[in-house]
Amino acid sequence: MSRMRRALVLALLLAGALAPVARADPILDPAPTTLPRATGAPATARALTATLAPQNPFMAPNPYNNLHDDTWMTDAYARTGPLGAGLQATSGAMPPALCGSLTFDAEGRIVSICPSSAQPVTARIIDPQTLAIRATYVLGDPNPAGPTAFQNFTGGGYFFLDRHDRIWSATKTRHLVVLAERENATKLVKVADYDLTRALAAGQRVTSALPDFHGRIWFVSKQGGKVGILDTTTRRTRVLALGEEIENSFAVDRDAVYIVSDRRMYRFSDRGGRPHVDWKMTYANSGIHKPGQVDAGSGTTPTIxxxxxxxxxxxxxxMQVVVYRTAPRLPRGQRRVVCQVPVFGKGVGATENSLIGSGRSLYVENNHGYQDPFGASAGALTTAGFARVDVDAGGRGCTRRWTNTDVRAPTVVPKLSTIxxxxxTYQRVPAPDGEQPWFWTAIDARTGRTAFTRYAGSGLAFNNNYAGIALGPDGSAYLGVIGGVVRLKDAA
Structure with a gap:
């Protein structure tokens, strides 16, 4: 396409005159791997018991409304995904940023917030077939520079899509903004702005914000560990300071909110617009800031x-998988902790991603050893590991069912299809010197065996750096990477 033609098409798109038809340019892969492009064989679908989280009435339909699919944070889809038949791995190049959380509007379009350490944080609407950007909205300045910039999730790393397909995103300036689609989703406009500066000090930024089942917005900050509730009608905020870091998102049930800090696990409820601690439990902590984790604490968003x-x-x-009973009060003799199950071994286990939950099963990924992708040790391999832990019938304890010691998934938020x-998942595999190949990977949830892999690309541009996989309405798998978005689908 000529430069003049491109300019004309862009002008028409900005005017909302037509939907994008041009396919995005692929992400450049200047040094493709010498390893086999695919391994394994097509899988046969074997459905699992799905955990159907309750639908939050103020959010877009499950499982397309936030990074972890629903407010129970199950990271599971009662939807299909690729089975490995004639796999097609494609990509769409975009301006440098990381679209870490991918949601889908009512028309199946990808909606995301894309933070960056070099470019302004930007909201994007992306065509799921062409991977072309349909609309953008600049939210603010880049994330702060520094040695941990690659682990800074503020300014939109966590956001949610509401029942009207509107984006609710925190900014680095301690605001919560609402963006709406216009002109056939070729434009984004700000329709609301909630000022949280009175509730948060200058260095305290919102990590995550989500609505409860009554429409009040709960939010948390990493610094100072503040837990707040915003009444969007009166704009009044009530805040409780824990004095502990909160660097993950949180889980929301019909009558409670579950938050983990770098020291404790909490159940909160709303008492007259104020956060109230129903119970709290200190978890085991080695005090080690393990490579791959943001701080010396739990790296997971709670999973209900x-x-x-x-x-x-x-x-x-x-590291251990820890399961708690959620009830605000327990019968005499019953313990809050159901189990604490070690996974991955001493000195080689860490995770910075939520557990997958389905039925009585939990799935955990090992991220131990991940380093700054822009630093001197960017090429370091992580420790392999994926495990399944089941809660025993009646809550009498837990059992580790299997451990996969082949898959090396540095930071991706993995997803399960119960269909x-x-x-x-998405892994960086060992390869000859100088190669940094990234592979889509599927694991059999029943057995833990690796079902198949498919090459995505090599090098920094294909690094997902904590972004999460999303299964789209068409059965494709999508993932934000530093160079844009990658897609995996079965042959038509």
Whole structure:
């Protein structure tokens, strides 16, 4: 396409005159891997018992409304995903940023916030077929520079899509803004702005904000560990300061909110617009800031399970999957902690991603060893590991069912399809000197065996750096990477 033609098409798009038809340019892969492009074989779908989280009435339909699919943070889809038949791995190049959380509007378009350490934080609407950008909205300045800039999730790393397909995103300036689609989703406009500066000090930025089932917005800050509730009608905020870091998102049930800090696990409820601690539990903590983790604490967003349970990983060494009973009060003799199950071994286990929850099963990924992708040790391999832990019938304890010691998934938020029975992850595999190949990977959730892999690309541009996989309405898998967005689908 000529430069003049491109300019004409861009002008028409900005005017909302037509939907984009041009396919995005692929992400450049100047040094493709010498390894086989695919391994394994097509899988046969084996459905699992799905945990159907309740639908939050103020959010877009599950499982397309936030990074972790629903407010129970299950990271599971009762939707299909690729089975491995004639796999097609494609990509769309975009201005440098990381679209870490991918949601889908009512028309199946990808909606994301894309933070960057070099470019302004930008909201994007992306065509799911062409991977072309349909609309953008600049939210603010780049994320702060520094040695941990690659682990800064503020300014939109966590956001949610509401029932009107509107983006609710925190900014680095301590505001919560609402963006709406216009002109056939070729334009984004700001329709609301909530000022949280009175509730948060200058250095305290919102990590995550989500609505409860009554429409009030809960938010948390990393610095100072503040937990707040915003009444969007009166604009009044009430805040409780824990004095502990909160660097993850949180889980929301019909009557409670579950938050993990770098020290404790909490259940909160709303008492007259104020956050109220129903219970709190200190978890095991080695005090080690493990490579791959943001701080010396739990790296997980809590996951709510059927049967009255909520789960995290702690920061013990070896790291453990910890399951709690959710009830505000327990019968005499019953303990809050159901189990603490070690995974991955001493000195080699860490995770910075939420557990996948399905039925009585939890799936945990090892991120130990991940380093700054822009630093001197960017090429370092992480420790392999994926494991499944089941809560025993009646909550009598837990059992580790399997451990996969082949898959090296540095930071991706993995996802489960309960229709295919496959876990979808994204790994950097060992390769000859100088190569940094990234592969889509599927794991059989029943057995833990690697089902298949498919090459995505090599080098920094294909690094996902904590971004999460999303399964789209068409059954494709999508993932934000530093160079844009990658897609995996079965052959038509």
């Amino acid at each position: 399970m059927k049967g009255g349970y909520v789960a995290i990983t702690d920061n013990a060494d070896p 295919t029975g496959l876990i979808y």
